[in-house]
Amino acid sequence: MSAITADVFNDLLAEKLPMGVALGIRALSMGKGTARLVMPFGPHLTRPVDVVCGPALMTLADVALYAAVLSEIGLVEMAVTSNLNISFLRKAERCDVIAEASLLKLGRRLAMGAVELIAAGSDDLVAHVTATYAIP
Amino acid sequence: MSAITADVFNDLLAEKLPMGVALGIRALSMGKGTARLVMPFGPHLTRPVDVVCGPALMTLADVALYAAVLSEIGLVEMAVTSNLNISFLRKAERCDVIAEASLLKLGRRLAMGAVELIAAGSDDLVAHVTATYAIP
Amino acid sequence: MSAITADVFNDLLAEKLPMGVALGIRALSMGKGTARLVMPFGPHLTRPVDVVCGPALMTLADVALYAAVLSEIGLVEMAVTSNLNISFLRKAERCDVIAEASLLKLGRRLAMGAVELIAAGSDDLVAHVTATYAIP
Amino acid sequence: MSAITADVFNDLLAEKLPMGVALGIRALSMGKGTARLVMPFGPHLTRPVDVVCGPALMTLADVALYAAVLSEIGLVEMAVTSNLNISFLRKAERCDVIAEASLLKLGRRLAMGAVELIAAGSDDLVAHVTATYAIP
Numbered sequence: 001m002s003a004i005t006a007d008v009f010n011d012l013l014a015e016k017l018p019m020g021v022a023l024g025i026r027a028l029s030m031g032k033g034t035a036r037l038v039m040p041f042g043p044h045l046t047r048p049v050d051v052v053c054g055p056a057l058m059t060l061a062d063v064a065l066y067a068a069v070l071s072e073i074g075l076v077e078m079a080v081t082s083n084l085n086i087s088f089l090r091k092a093e094r095c096d097v098i099a100e101a102s103l104l105k106l107g108r109r110l111a112m113g114a115v116e117l118i119a120a121g122s123d124d125l126v127a128h129v130t131a132t133y134a135i136p
Numbered sequence: 137m138s139a140i141t142a143d144v145f146n147d148l149l150a151e152k153l154p155m156g157v158a159l160g161i162r163a164l165s166m167g168k169g170t171a172r173l174v175m176p177f178g179p180h181l182t183r184p185v186d187v188v189c190g191p192a193l194m195t196l197a198d199v200a201l202y203a204a205v206l207s208e209i210g211l212v213e214m215a216v217t218s219n220l221n222i223s224f225l226r227k228a229e230r231c232d233v234i235a236e237a238s239l240l241k242l243g244r245r246l247a248m249g250a251v252e253l254i255a256a257g258s259d260d261l262v263a264h265v266t267a268t269y270a271i272p
Numbered sequence: 273m274s275a276i277t278a279d280v281f282n283d284l285l286a287e288k289l290p291m292g293v294a295l296g297i298r299a300l301s302m303g304k305g306t307a308r309l310v311m312p313f314g315p316h317l318t319r320p321v322d323v324v325c326g327p328a329l330m331t332l333a334d335v336a337l338y339a340a341v342l343s344e345i346g347l348v349e350m351a352v353t354s355n356l357n358i359s360f361l362r363k364a365e366r367c368d369v370i371a372e373a374s375l376l377k378l379g380r381r382l383a384m385g386a387v388e389l390i391a392a393g394s395d396d397l398v399a400h401v402t403a404t405y406a407i408p
Numbered sequence: 409m410s411a412i413t414a415d416v417f418n419d420l421l422a423e424k425l426p427m428g429v430a431l432g433i434r435a436l437s438m439g440k441g442t443a444r445l446v447m448p449f450g451p452h453l454t455r456p457v458d459v460v461c462g463p464a465l466m467t468l469a470d471v472a473l474y475a476a477v478l479s480e481i482g483l484v485e486m487a488v489t490s491n492l493n494i495s496f497l498r499k500a501e502r503c504d505v506i507a508e509a510s511l512l513k514l515g516r517r518l519a520m521g522a523v524e525l526i527a528a529g530s531d532d533l534v535a536h537v538t539a540t541y542a543i544p
């Protein structure tokens with residue numbers, strides 16, 4: 001079971017991560033070491049030509065892995081990303097984007113996980129992300 | 137000499153990349169294969185505890201490499217990031233962030249470059265980024 | 273079904289990739305877009321202190337994704353890695369290492385995939401790799 | 409000044425890293441946080457079609473950053489790579505390859521650095537690498 005609920009995580013976002021709020025990112029569900037989030041489409045996310053921009057996708061992935069880390073260690077706000085690698089695979093055209101994050105390793109000092117970003121309502125993989133978190 | 141001026145790039149941002157606008161990112165100068173940008177500090181960029189959040193830094197880096205690519209190939213809006221890797225090195229505490237981007241390779245189909253993100257008014261390297269762009 | 277058999281891939285390795293031969297890497301099975309390989313433990317693979325060294329793991333991962341790419345496109349020798357990212361998760365202590373590679377995207381010009389490296393006889397994830405291949 | 413000489417590092421390679429020996433990798437010079445290494449060309453390094461294979465380049469880069477880390481912290485054999493990202497930029501055709509490694513950050517627990525791989529006798533950048541090391 002997740003150490004915190006999706007609601008608790010969404011409250012943290014609302015209070016402490018204005019960029020997540022600006023993009024409308026929110027957690028849908030959290031398990032132990034996993035998190036599912038959504039970023040609803042809107043014109044504020046676009047880039048030429050009318051697809052969801054890379055920075056919005058990177059933001060969603062980073063927040064999703066933050067959620068997956070907190071699902072294991074609880075509300076440790078100061079867990080910070082130390083490395084993130086993203087491969088953009090398909091355009092996300094005017095659609096909500098779903099993030100499925102899961103941890104691959106949880107050590108005392110480092111956590112590492114992967115995120116799949118998927119165009120909502122399809123199986124299309126928009127981007128694949130791996131990242132490492134430093135745990136204080 | 138850059139294929140486009142910093143002003144032309146800033147106009148493109150203003151019209152086509154709302155996330156860049158929301159973060160106040162703008163180009164300061166552009167050379168052939170290089171670009172220098174700034175992201176002014178503001179509370180909308182923060183994460184716990186009061187440092188510039190990773191997604192804002194990734195956005196700045198991605199926009200900076202986009203500028204460096206366009207400095208070589210001109211206003212090709214559809215150049216898109218295919219891969220980005222960022223290492224976060226030091227916290228950026230309540231400060232403007234400068235991006236120094238330069239291309240390491242410009243092929244017909246792919247460009248690859250590196251970005252250093254620096255806390256303004258210091259030599260502190262906040263993050264190091266490499267990324268690949270697909271050229272249509 | 274794979275475009276080539278594991279035997280055909282192993283013949284290619286034997287003839288054209290001396291580093292793979294030196295490390296004893298061989299394909300066990302191949303599917304459409306997937307490949308399973310093994311690297312048997314030996315003292316030539318070690319680093320301080322007596323664990324499988326990072327370069328051996330990177331070699332295995334790179335060869336495994338090459339196999340997964342060829343399982344889709346056939347014997348196109350000139351497919352080349354353009355980017356590879358590896359996260360080392362656990363030490364591989366004096367053990368054979370298994371690579372499970374699968375493609376996440378196959379485009380006309382680029383393929384992208386992931387590899388899990390696992391200590392043989394366990395479920396321990398030794399490393400996670402993503403890589404992009406350029407297809408000629 | 410480097411905490412260890414290139415000779416001391418080469419002795420470490422000879423005794424403890426057989427893969428480095430097999431590829432003929434050796435340090436040419438070391439400074440504080442920097443290292444310059446060479447990998448002489450030979451048929452054991454090739455891949456189709458007669459260029460230096462990716463795994464050999466990754467091995468050289470990894471060893472070069474190991475040298476740069478030890479140039480700062482001395483003979484700490486157990487420093488291990490935690491993440492490595494490589495972008496392959498140009499083919500290295502039947503040539504020696506030079507690695508120029510330098511640290512971008514040295515923390516208590518993590519070091520991060522970059523390596524440029526260059527075709528000997530030219531300015532051609534063959535690959536660009538960033539990596540993170542965990543310090544015990």
